[in-house]
Amino acid sequence: MNWAETIVQALKDWDTSLIAYVPDISIDRVTSLIEADPFFHLVSASREEEAIGIAVGGYAVGRNAAVFMQSSGFGNSVNALASLCIPARTPIPLFINLRGGPGEFNIAQVAMGRSTRPILDLLGLVHFTLEDEYKMDRIVDGALKLCHSNRQPVAICMTQLLHGGKIA
């Protein structure tokens, strides 16, 4: 399995069928697989905090939910994480395309990309970074397990080294 198929399989293994996302070209390989698979209900949101709210609503009614976003949009989601997910202990996995690393071409992506993981640390949220497919199945599966056992969001940061990124 490639990285995108590995994520899809892990989501299925954890019965995570409601996926809210803000479209992004680098993670399009995985969201395209999700869209084509009847197991999932893929919902496009207009903003990342909205995607978090949709996922929380789905979780409240017993459907495990995950959110896909880009690191620039992670900034838009912080208040929803801090005021809703963390105090209400909602286990929402966040799949974040982490910009600002090796290969980044866009200066406007660097600051938010570089500060995404420090902000997750300040929020007390566990995160894992994927730079290649080595042991990726175990990392993603383990991250989803931890997400549910800890009843808090977990972030899986996907770098350009993993998915090839957006080419300038």
Place this chain on the structure above:
Amino acid sequence: MLVSRIEALGLISARFPEDPLVFTCGATCREMASRDRRDNHLYVVDSMGLVSPIVLGLSLGMEGRSDARVVGVEGDGGMLTNLNALTTIGYLRPPNLLLIVLDNERYDSTGGQPTFTTRLDLADIAESCGLRTWRATDLETLDQGISEALGEPGPGFVHMKIAAGNSPAPLLLDDPVTLGDRFQRWLSTRIDG
């Protein structure tokens, strides 16, 4: 004479004893919990603007599993915080979703500063996003609007102008885990499979 928020909330709670109700933060949650706290209420204690996305997630999760209407009770300030959520709801058109906006043209949980609804009409905006809209100015037209909205597939949008100001109500400082757990347990009795 416009009615107070707490009077409107009392009617809304009484109209939906068997449907999930999600309430916006600040004075709305406090007044609702002090007036008529019920297990089918979810109090979103401090997430401004997230009622609409939460009810959308609930609606999507309940489609085909329940005949319940998912009702979000939002304020004008909260609606303006995440106005884009109306476009998502209007695009997806969940038939089981109803938003009720209690519009006092004020940020009354932060000191009563005026909101844009002093000039702009949220029902017009909702209608342009494809929601079916009703307008209410008193308890009678609110009741009527709710009845008509329930008679048609959603997404529906009931817009009510209410009086400015808050009613005395204690702070709602319950642990959100407890609030969410009570709501989820009740909700699990309203869904199939």
